Amino acid sequence: MAERIEVLLTEEEVDRRIQEIGDQISRDYAGKQVHLVCVLKGGSFFMCELAKRISVPVSIDFMSVSSYGGDTKSSGVVRIVKDLDEPLKDKHVIVVEDIVDSGRTLSYLLDMLDSRGPLDVRLCTLLDKPDRRVVDVKVDYTGFNIPDEFVVGYGLDYDQKYRNLPYIGVVKFE
Ligand code: IMP
Numbered sequence: 001m002a003e004r005i006e007v008l009l010t011e012e013e014v015d016r017r018i019q020e021i022g023d024q025i026s027r028d029y030a031g032k033q034v035h036l037v038c039v040l041k042g043g044s045f046f047m048c049e050l051a052k053r054i055s056v057p058v059s060i061d062f063m064s065v066s067s068y069g070g071d072t073k074s075s076g077v078v079r080i081v082k083d084l085d086e087p088l089k090d091k092h093v094i095v096v097e098d099i100v101d102s103g104r105t106l107s108y109l110l111d112m113l114d115s116r117g118p119l120d121v122r123l124c125t126l127l128d129k130p131d132r133r134v135v136d137v138k139v140d141y142t143g144f145n146i147p148d149e150f151v152v153g154y155g156l157d158y159d160q161k162y163r164n165l166p167y168i169g170v171v172k173f174e
């Protein structure tokens, strides 16, 4: 099926918002160190940009879970594909996600990370689709609330494509 991409959020808008979140996190964690946990692959572009804009000491780690196939619908199945390298004990953890949709992935992930003894765990997402929520999750930092449309860019893919777009676009199927 052919698809085309319509710009939803420009590169400038996204960059400006990431700077604001970085400033907010720097204020909230003044005098502390934060440990950013990136959920691969989608969260990676956002995490790198965000990390550069945080002024308190930062460490990073990566994990990969799978809840989606090559489709645009959630399967509801969450599987750890790659676990973290570092323990979370005594760390201020911020999970960095590309998007919260049904909330299934995050709800599972946050419980799991919480059981590893961090000082606290917060959630930071670039995008949120509140209309799609099935499982309640507390989002501490949100870039943008967006309507219920399938989006790509800034790490988000459709069938592994478009992650490299420097803006957020809506996929339109013709
Ligand atoms: P959830 O468990 O339904 O909240 O799914 C979250 C994951 O689904 C995200 O981390 C993305 O990988 C994927 N996802 C949800 N909505 C979109 C979208 O609009 N575009 C691309 N990926 C999406």
Ligand code: MG
Pocket (backbone or CB within 6 Å): 039, 040, 041, 042, 043, 097, 098, 099
């Ligand atoms: Mg994701």
